[in-house]
Amino acid sequence: MGGGGGGHDPFDIFQSFFGGGGSSRGRRQRRGEDVIHPLKVYLEDLYNGTSKKLSLSRSIICSKCAGLGQKSVASLKCPGCQGSGMKVSIRHLGPSMIQQMQHPCNECKGTEETINDKDRCTQCKGEKVVQEKKVLEVIVEKGMQNGQRITFPGEADEAVATHHHRDIVFALQQKEHPKFKHKGDYLFFEHNLSLVEAPCGFHFVLTHLDGRHLLIKSQPGDMDDWQTHSPQILSILPFLGVA
Numbered sequence: 001m002g003g004g005g006g007g008h009d010p011f012d013i014f015q016s017f018f019g020g021g022g023s024s025r026g027r028r029q030r031r032g033e034d035v036i037h038p039l040k041v042y043l044e045d046l047y048n049g050t051s052k053k054l055s056l057s058r059s060i061i062c063s064k065c066a067g068l069g070q071k072s073v074a075s076l077k078c079p080g081c082q083g084s085g086m087k088v089s090i091r092h093l094g095p096s097m098i099q100q101m102q103h104p105c106n107e108c109k110g111t112e113e114t115i116n117d118k119d120r121c122t123q124c125k126g127e128k129v130v131q132e133k134k135v136l137e138v139i140v141e142k143g144m145q146n147g148q149r150i151t152f153p154g155e156a157d158e159a160v161a162t163h164h165h166r167d168i169v170f171a172l173q174q175k176e177h178p179k180f181k182h183k184g185d186y187l188f189f190e191h192n193l194s195l196v197e198a199p200c201g202f203h204f205v206l207t208h209l210d211g212r213h214l215l216i217k218s219q220p221g222d223m224d225d226w227q228t229h230s231p232q233i234l235s236i237l238p239f240l241g242v243a
């Protein structure tokens with residue numbers, strides 16, 4: 001209010017038209033146990049579509065020991081605590097009085113399992129899982145939006161307890177474009193006019209995100225409505241469905 005002067009930002013107009021609060025950026029969602037990776041993309045990538053090859057490392061259950069961590073299928077149960085992780089010691093306090101005390105097992109440190117060194121799986125060194133390198137090709141489809149997610153079901157780490165592979169999710173993060181802004185189904189292009197261009201008509205060539213050249217022009221007098229503002233124009237182009 002009442003700031004006056006130039007520097008009127010056409011994107012403010014667009015914000016008030018579309019009710020954008022601009023607060024969606026900081027929102028991060030966590031869903032279950034999925035592994036979410038941000039994936040930086042250019043606006044051109046979203047407009048034209050692209051694909052990116054990413055190499056990731058994930059842990060999978062050791063094939064040699066089937067996730068046991070040892071060669072034999074004998075029980076892993078700690079002999080010290082019978083797999084409870086706790087030991088009970090009994091103290092005699094008197095002829096008819098005993099005290100029972102529970103403490104973490106000193107042999108397995110409370111993990112409930114011990115692996116005999118001789119029996120330890122040589123492939124995973126008793127870790128039960130091994131690291132696997134995997135190359136994923138992420139297809140960014142034409143018209144995808146900033147923040148949109150691309151899911152690879154079952155491509156994340158394999159859980160030892162359940163043998164269940166979690167999903168890998170890529171969340172698209174669009175880098176700022178120097179000329180275009182994108183919101184929903186529209187692209188916005190801001191162009192500063194000279195003081196002469198605004199009243200007298202103008203034309204300029206706009207290079208679109210796919211390399212096309214568009215001629216943007218006006219006739220003298222077209223911009224009369226804009227003369228109360230600083231001479232900027234805002235071109236609104238469809239983001240999807242370009243014929």
Ligand SMILES: [Zn+2]
Pocket residue numbers: 078079080081082083084085086105106107108109110112113
């Ligand atoms: Zn134990």
Ligand SMILES: [Zn+2]
Pocket residue numbers: 062063064065066067068069070121122123124125126127128129
């Ligand atoms: Zn193993």
